Amino acid sequence: MDLHQVKIGVLGGGQLGKMLAQSASRLGLHLRILDSDKQFPAGIVCRDFLEGDFRGFDDVLFFGEGCDVITIEIEDVNLDALKILESKGKKIFPQPSVIEIIKDKSVQKTFYQEHQIPTAEFNIYEGKAEILNAIESGDIAIPFVQKAALGGYDGRGVQVVNCVEELELLMDTKSVIEPKVNIDKELAVIVSRDVDGNMKSFPMVEMAFDPQANLVNYLFCPSHCTEKQQNDATVIAENLASRLGIVGLLAVEMFLDDDGNILVNEAAPRPHNSGHHTIEACVTSQYEQHLRAILGLPLGETTLKSASVMVNLLGEAGYTGKARYQGFAECLELSGVYPHIYGKEITKPNRKMGHVTICDEKLKVALQKANFIKENLKVIS
Ligand code: ADP
Numbered sequence: 001m002d003l004h005q006v007k008i009g010v011l012g013g014g015q016l017g018k019m020l021a022q023s024a025s026r027l028g029l030h031l032r033i034l035d036s037d038k039q040f041p042a043g044i045v046c047r048d049f050l051e052g053d054f055r056g057f058d059d060v061l062f063f064g065e066g067c068d069v070i071t072i073e074i075e076d077v078n079l080d081a082l083k084i085l086e087s088k089g090k091k092i093f094p095q096p097s098v099i100e101i102i103k104d105k106s107v108q109k110t111f112y113q114e115h116q117i118p119t120a121e122f123n124i125y126e127g128k129a130e131i132l133n134a135i136e137s138g139d140i141a142i143p144f145v146q147k148a149a150l151g152g153y154d155g156r157g158v159q160v161v162n163c164v165e166e167l168e169l170l171m172d173t174k175s176v177i178e179p180k181v182n183i184d185k186e187l188a189v190i191v192s193r194d195v196d197g198n199m200k201s202f203p204m205v206e207m208a209f210d211p212q213a214n215l216v217n218y219l220f221c222p223s224h225c226t227e228k229q230q231n232d233a234t235v236i237a238e239n240l241a242s243r244l245g246i247v248g249l250l251a252v253e254m255f256l257d258d259d260g261n262i263l264v265n266e267a268a269p270r271p272h273n274s275g276h277h278t279i280e281a282c283v284t285s286q287y288e289q290h291l292r293a294i295l296g297l298p299l300g301e302t303t304l305k306s307a308s309v310m311v312n313l314l315g316e317a318g319y320t321g322k323a324r325y326q327g328f329a330e331c332l333e334l335s336g337v338y339p340h341i342y343g344k345e346i347t348k349p350n351r352k353m354g355h356v357t358i359c360d361e362k363l364k365v366a367l368q369k370a371n372f373i374k375e376n377l378k379v380i381s
Contacts, residue, residue: 204221220363
């Protein structure tokens with residue numbers, strides 16, 4: 001079939017779907033998106049948008065029947081429908097079997113353990129009562145981190161418990177419990193893997209976290225790590241991609257702990273927040289790379305063209321309502337600054353409303369500009 005006739009279905013129409021659609025549009029590829037509202041970010045740039053529920057069996061089946069290749073921008077999709085579509089010969093990348101492993105953090109962590117992927121120790125509990133019992137009997141030591149097995153996203157579904165008083169914050173749901181790691185650095189490597197198992201990884205990024213929102217504040221590339229640490233992290237990420245047998249992108253978030261160990265925190269089988277900067281900073285963007293991988297095209301060069309910083313634009317605290325972008329023009333006075341406004345109508349505190357990538361020959365200069373942007377560009381209502 002002619003590549004430009006292929007209908008590429010995407011489950012999810014948020015910002016990742018939007019940027020995937022922008023990339024597809026440049027290449028003249030046909031993308032169809034399924035999400036519940038055409039007003040979502042991807043609806044702005046993708047004409048072929050079907051309103052429906054990507055968690056619903058009937059909607060995913062119906063949508064998938066009309067596509068040739070199906071991919072995702074979120075893991076929380078209807079897997080039963082995807083498995084049926086796969087058995088009928090539809091190409092689904094990442095494969096439903098891979099989504100199934102990653103979607104549930106307890107399955108994901110067990111997979112790491114079984115495949116000797118370095119990760120923090122953990123145990124799985126069915127709910128709050130079981131966790132409290134395990135604390136009582138000494139099986140869980142405070143401080144620890146609770147991660148909801150299902151449905152966590154953007155820091156929701158993760159609860160750090162530092163002291164006894166914080167036990168009241170425990171979520172009553174099936175959870176992975178792991179010791180609180182003494183994190184020196186948070187890192188991410190995005191691997192692309194094609195149908196034949198060829199892999200190309202993007203240069204590692206380092207993330208600076210906002211502990212209050214539990215969200216990435218900004219990230220930068222190249223990281224401050226040694227070359228050996230970067231190589232080691234890339235080997236771990238590629239090993240995980242091979243073990244999973246994934247086709248498409250795998251974003252692997254890792255911790256470098258105080259003792260210098262690299263531990264896999266979690267992985268996402270799709271384009272990822274930690275790869276937004278690749279649009280302007282790398283020879284091939286993560287979005288184009290994902291399309292290349294799932295369509296059987298040659299994987300693109302992933303080299304970094306310049307140092308870069310990516311700042312997430314989060315809804316300002318205290319504002320809920322129709323979004324306005326204060327300080328936008330001032331930020332555009334700086335060179336090498338690329339704002340991406342996702343087009344969400346309503347802002348809420350900490351909602352991801354956009355991001356800004358800053359490219360400069362020198363990382364130090366890019367970080368200075370990023371600070372200016374963080375201080376001056378605000379999403380208010
Ligand atoms: P999400 O799925 O919401 O992205 P993560 O598993 O990435 O959740 O956790 C969010 C953040 O919580 C991490 O980036 C890290 O800052 C912190 N965190 C997660 N696990 C641990 C841990 N074991 N020890 C210390 N901090 C952790």
